[in-house]
Amino acid sequence: MNRQVAICNDAIQQYIPDNHTLQHFSLHATTVPCGMVATPFKAFDPQSDRYADYVLLKKKAFSCNYRDKSILLDRLERLEELGLKSQPKFYALGSEFSAEIISTGKNVKTLSEGDRVIGNGNYPSEHPDARPGLPSNNGSKEFEVLHYSKVIKIPDTMPWDVAACFTIGAQTSYSMIRKLQIQPGDKVLVTSATSNTSLFAINALKKFNVEVYAVTTRDTFENRLLDMGVRDVFVVKPETPLIEHPKIIQNIKSSQRPFSAVIDPFFDIYFEKVVDVMGMGARYTTCGLYHQHLKMKKDYDNNLSTALAKVLLMNITIFGNCLGSTQDLQNALDDYQNGVLQVTMDETFSGDEVEAFFDRTFNSKARFGKVSFTYNQYV
Numbered sequence: 001m002n003r004q005v006a007i008c009n010d011a012i013q014q015y016i017p018d019n020h021t022l023q024h025f026s027l028h029a030t031t032v033p034c035g036m037v038a039t040p041f042k043a044f045d046p047q048s049d050r051y052a053d054y055v056l057l058k059k060k061a062f063s064c065n066y067r068d069k070s071i072l073l074d075r076l077e078r079l080e081e082l083g084l085k086s087q088p089k090f091y092a093l094g095s096e097f098s099a100e101i102i103s104t105g106k107n108v109k110t111l112s113e114g115d116r117v118i119g120n121g122n123y124p125s126e127h128p129d130a131r132p133g134l135p136s137n138n139g140s141k142e143f144e145v146l147h148y149s150k151v152i153k154i155p156d157t158m159p160w161d162v163a164a165c166f167t168i169g170a171q172t173s174y175s176m177i178r179k180l181q182i183q184p185g186d187k188v189l190v191t192s193a194t195s196n197t198s199l200f201a202i203n204a205l206k207k208f209n210v211e212v213y214a215v216t217t218r219d220t221f222e223n224r225l226l227d228m229g230v231r232d233v234f235v236v237k238p239e240t241p242l243i244e245h246p247k248i249i250q251n252i253k254s255s256q257r258p259f260s261a262v263i264d265p266f267f268d269i270y271f272e273k274v275v276d277v278m279g280m281g282a283r284y285t286t287c288g289l290y291h292q293h294l295k296m297k298k299d300y301d302n303n304l305s306t307a308l309a310k311v312l313l314m315n316i317t318i319f320g321n322c323l324g325s326t327q328d329l330q331n332a333l334d335d336y337q338n339g340v341l342q343v344t345m346d347e348t349f350s351g352d353e354v355e356a357f358f359d360r361t362f363n364s365k366a367r368f369g370k371v372s373f374t375y376n377q378y379v
């Protein structure tokens, strides 16, 4: 049977394995039924032409990201629209995973049975037959067949739960830092500092001779961020202009518009505010937005034309960024292996802790780092 951590409807009971229960958690005022679901798995024939470039994986652990919130809310609406509440319906979540290779198609030369791998979200696609970006939106499926180019080997020293939290943050932050062409002495401002993307970026910036500054809405994590090497932390209310923050006013007194590079995971919250504090010729990169679903409302917005006028007056360069290349991910894996890159982990769940896993991942204000769910102790 193929286990998966899924959102579902209340009629799913027959697919829930022994020792597991149907549970519920709340997301953006919506009650979400969820649980471990087990379904039959179709055979993988390694000799067939169809699977020649594919590998069969057995997952050890998986994790979710901000993007999974909107996928989840969309799918939940679809499950509800699918009609008859008496018919069992479910959708497996998860956008990152760690896995062991169980079998390889006949053309696969670079991977073998027993290899330890994670997803490779290379974007744009680097192989004509493989999908661009993340290999799966159903990363919790315990068995899954994927194109060989969409997985990458991991160091022996990397635990399964850490590996299941690596792909997106590492590949994205290494790509953003590459595009910014970080120079010694740069003053790098990282917004939404406690987001997983920014925690990866802050960890990745440690190897450069730069000053890192953090913007966060959470004062509880000021010391944790300082311990990670951040020079100063600006605790903000997202609706307030950054330029009015007392510590930033202090910084501007000593040097005009202090920041030479900005890493911003939520452009619809921070773009307009950071251009006020970026120096002449500074570089800005973003990989995402807050408002990814109608239910994820925010009460404030950017004035884009005012912000773009400042961009041109200050000769600011903007880099859009989606995920990264295989080389970005390999560089991050090498840095992890050499002790240069740390992964900030929060908590690992397993067994029947599905509701607790989703709640910690999507709702907890106490979360600092990645949350994983592991199958490992049950195999």
Ligand SMILES: NC(=O)c1ccc[n+]([C@@H]2O[C@H](COP(=O)([O-])OP(=O)(O)OC[C@H]3O[C@@H](n4cnc5c(N)ncnc54)[C@H](OP(=O)(O)O)[C@@H]3O)[C@@H](O)[C@H]2O)c1
Binding pocket: 065, 066, 067, 168, 169, 172, 191, 192, 193, 194, 195, 196, 197, 198, 215, 216, 217, 218, 238, 265, 266, 269, 287, 288, 289, 290, 298, 321, 322, 323, 324
């Ligand atoms: N395109 C890509 O390749 C790619 C890859 C990775 C991530 N992303 C994008 O990057 C963004 C972050 O993703 P993630 O998974 O790192 O997110 P995450 O870990 O879920 O980030 C949560 C953080 O967002 C901030 N936040 C939460 N609610 C807020 C509110 N109401 N107002 C202001 N700030 C709030 C908080 O940071 P503070 O309290 O510290 O401010 C919180 O710690 C998303 O837009 C995601 O889609 C895109």
